[in-house]
Amino acid sequence: NLSLDLDKSPATTPEGTINCKFWGLGADGTVGANKNSIKIIGDHTDMYAQAYFDYDSKKSGGVTMSHLRFGKKPIKSTYLITEANFVACHNPSYVRKYNMVQEIKDGGTFLLNCGWNMEELEAHLPGQVKRYLAEHNIKLYTIDGISIGREIGLGGRINTILQAAFFKLANIIPVDEAVKYMKDAATASYGSKGEAVVKMNHDAIDRGITDVKEVKVPDHWKNAQDEELQAKVTEGRKEVVDFVNNILTPVNAQRGNELPVSAFVDHADGTLPQGSSAYEKRGIAVDVPNWIPENCIQCNFCSYVCPHAVIRPVAMTKDEADKAPEGMKKTKMTGLPEMEFAITVSVLDCTGCGSCANVCPGRKGEKALIMTPLEEKLEEQKSFDYHLTLDEKPEVSEKFKDVTVKGSQFKEPLLQFSGACAGCGETPYVKLVTQLFGERMLIANATGCTSIWGGSMPSTPYNVSKNGRGPAWANSLFEDNAEYGYGMMLAQTTLRTRLKGKVEELVATTANEDVKAAAERYLATYDNGRENSGATIAFVRALETCGCEACKDILKDKEFLSKKSQWIFGGDGWAYDIGFGGLDHVIASGQDVNILVLDTEVYSNTGGQSSKATPTGAIAQFAAAGKEVKKKDLAQIAMSYGYVYVAQIAQGADYNQTMKALVEAESYNGPSIIIAYAPCINHGIRGGMGLAQTEEKNAVLSGYWHNFRYDPRLLTEGKNPFMLDSKAPTQSYQDFLKNEVRYSSLVRQNPERAKELFEKAEKQSVAKYEHLKRLEALYA
Structure with missing residues (x-):
């Protein structure tokens, strides 16, 4: 009976089974470390062991969940852990995103990777988390794995540090033995990368044992009040807002299994609204760029190379600059002194790769971008959000030209905040293509990295401009993507050819001089994508003003009037190997398609x-x-x-x-x-x-x-x-x-x-x- 109320799910794992769950960040090494851990336990104790790894489709920087079980009896549990003896959170931002501590049994252990003291824990931990820890007698431990990783030289690879802390707290194997087994595993895993890398991991294991600290949970946390962690989104295009509230937010909070079928009714045809990635605001970067105006030569190189479109230049009028958020840094704009210039950073979308700071030429040997801890720069988000409300300036485009390195970066990128790895070598190319041609792009995307960071549920990084236009994107298989894009182009050509005949007939018969002039301009630019876009807008306006039957007939298919920019994206596995036959067929056709091969x-x-x-x-x-x-x-x-x-x-x-x-x-x-x-x-x-x-x-x-x-x-x-x-x-x-x-x-x-x-x-x-x-x- 589906109407019956359900009590808490019964525990069906064998008595005495120890359940552990680890929340990690893609590419931080958590999954690999837990594979080593379960192997150590299975090989060096008389316990049965089971491991399952659950993660989203972000290339790196996404959430990972490692489920480990071990006990004296065979384990046949074919489901995820919902009641754990031990939970570790390897990314401090997760405490405000996911229900982690609520999965810990009474008297269990919670290990949090953070550099917070008691006062900062009070500030950062949500009320419901503090109350659960206190009411259920959870033992709380912290370790600053990020700082340790930096000191040792491992950067964001905190896996061995947290793995060592786990073995110390779980007390499954005597600590000295666990250290030996971990170091043996690290030598085997990283030996091919050199002695220096092995030593760093050995040092990380030692620090994971010595640096973990217990935090006494205060009694007053039992009275902590719940906090709103996921406020409803209200601003934006209606279709995006509805999608974010009804699907994206629950899925990203690991509650996608709770969604009813009705939540997907509006997307039954498989289409998803563009631009939803802007609402994720993952806050996963450890460090983000800090702009120093006096060292900036306004080259826009930082924006040009940014893989996630998080750092952008903005030109402001004096009035716009005066209305900017308090603390927004700006300077006189070179070449247009009547304007103000700023570099803005979406710090909550940044992945902290540092590519922008790396390429920054600075002034007189001093960089204009310095990587700074995220927590110190959270206020910068207001400046970035303000810049999104400003219109692009025609005088800026005229001065710097859209097809130059500097000028192109004043154009809104229509690929933003994707799930690509930090520092990705692919996305800067695709982002640039969308800045140049995005409002009239059609994209056929081969399966591979480009389809994973470009279109994985639940978010869509391809966006639309303020005019409501952007890339129309679809994913095909490895083996037929070139043909798929070719088919898109042929369909567009067929539709436009039919419309062209109608426009030519209209030119020959209409008495409306405005319509005739607009139609002739449209026909004159028919094969020039850049010029035809503006000509089409003017032509549609003239058709709507006239309103005769011939004009109405053309307006029925107005979306197909302008010349589209047909692109076919894929990696080398597609282009050189599996899809090569199709690719060769398409380029041999002589038809107007653009193929971008991201060669890794x-x-x-x-x-x-x-x-x-x-x-x-x-x-x-x-x-x-x-x-x-x-x-x-x-x-x-x-x-x-x-x-x-x-x-x-x-x-x-x-x-x-x-x-x-x-x-x-x-x-x-x-x-x-x-x-x-x-x-x-x-x-x-x-x-x-x-x-x-x-x-x-x-x-x-x-x-x-x-x-x-x-x-x-x-x-x-x-x-x-x-x-x-x-x-x-x-x-x-x-x-x-x-x-x-x-x-x-x-x-x-x-x-x-x-x-x-x-x-x-x-x-x-x-x-x-x-x-x-x-x-x-x-x-x-």
Whole structure:
């Protein structure tokens, strides 16, 4: 009977079973540490052990939940833990997001990773959490894993610190034995990464044992009052507000299983409203950028490279600047002194990668961006939110031009706050594409990283402008995405061709001079996407004013009048391997599509398997001893057709070349393919993903990657269509390889093989550059 009231779910695990639950942050190592923990317990005690790992689809930075059970009797529990003896929260922001402590049994243990003293705990812990801890005699412990990680050199990888604290508090194995087993596991796990990494993890284990502190739960916490943690959203487009309140918020709070079918009725066709990621405000960064106006040269590089579109420049009139939130920093705008300039940061959407601070040139050797603890910069969110209410300035676009590095960053990014890894090498390219063409984009997205950070439930990072227009995005399979995008383009072409005939007939028959002039302008710009957008708006306005039957007939399909910018996105696993046949078919068609290949040189989404884009010598899954053969030359294959626009780009190496390639490719009335070098967390870059842009630069300077463009239009003008934008290498190829774990680990595993493959790879790189030079001379 579905109407019966249910009591608390009965405990069906065997008597004596110990249940533990760990709440972690994607890529902080919590899941890996708990796999080690359950193995240690299973191998070194007479207990049965079970582990299950639950996490969302954020690439990193999402929530992870590790469920561990162990006991003297066999465990056959096929469900998640809801009553735990031990709960650990590895990210302090979670205490205001999830019901964690309410899952702890009376007398259980709660371990919180934070740097808060008693006064700060009083301030940060919600009333209902404090009351539950006090009423149920929960033992509370804290450890400042973030500070320890920084001191040791592990950064955000706090897993071994918290794992050690768990073993000390859980008292399953004598602590000395647990330390030995943990250190043995750390040596096995990280030995391939070098002695320094192993030592850091050993130090982390020691600190996890010594630095955990017990907090006496005050009696007055029993009287703490409940606090509102998830207020209803009221501002924004109605369809987004309803979606956020009814679906996104419950799902993100791990209450998605409680949603009734009726919550999804408005989305039965599979469509979701754009822009919902802006409401997540995850607050997961440890450090966020702090802008220092006096050191800023207003280059906008920080915004240009930001993977999550959290840092943006804003131009304000004097009146807007006067109305800005108190404390908002600003300065006179270079080139437009009558305006005020500011860099704003959405600190609650930032992932703390530091890419912006890394590329900041500053002034006189002093950076304009300094990474600062999030808690010190929370007030900055008000400045960012205020800037979102301001309109874009036509005079700014006129002065700095939308198709320049600086000017493009005054355009609203229509990809924002995605679930990509901190420092992601893919999203800066896609974000830039949306700033240039977003209001008229159609996107076919192959399955892979781009589809996971681009469209995973419940949030959507693609957004619409204040005009209500933005990218229309859909995801297809690995194997047919090029054909899917091609089909989108053919459908648009068919509809527009039919409408064009009606417009031509209208021009020939109408007596309304305004309609005729607008229609002629529309037809004159028919194949020019940038100009046709404005012409279409004016034409629709004229049609609506006239109101004759012929105009009404055209207005029925007004959404299809303007020329759309058709894009096909995917990674190298799709473009080089599984979807190559379709991709080749589409570029051979001669039709006007734009293909962006985000080349990470591995199957990034599924864990770093080797693809045909993986270079010689790289270690990846299915190439554990280093890849024997060289990378497939996708650009050369595309260029062989002669009528395909082809470019290879690396944003961090040449901002302007990236911009030129994207603009040229989109404006070319035919097939275009852009292959973009995208550093990935799978590469193991020394220094972390915050240096992704630097790694792109070094890839070109060492000859590992080559930037060039091939534009067939220049042939008809009697010009050289091939432009080699990379100069001859000036840095060591071998040093570049050794800066990434995917290569350096081979040196430790098999030095002789590493030497052989790296020399082979370098010869291939030199030969490739010489070939490109000959190609440039051939076309001259």
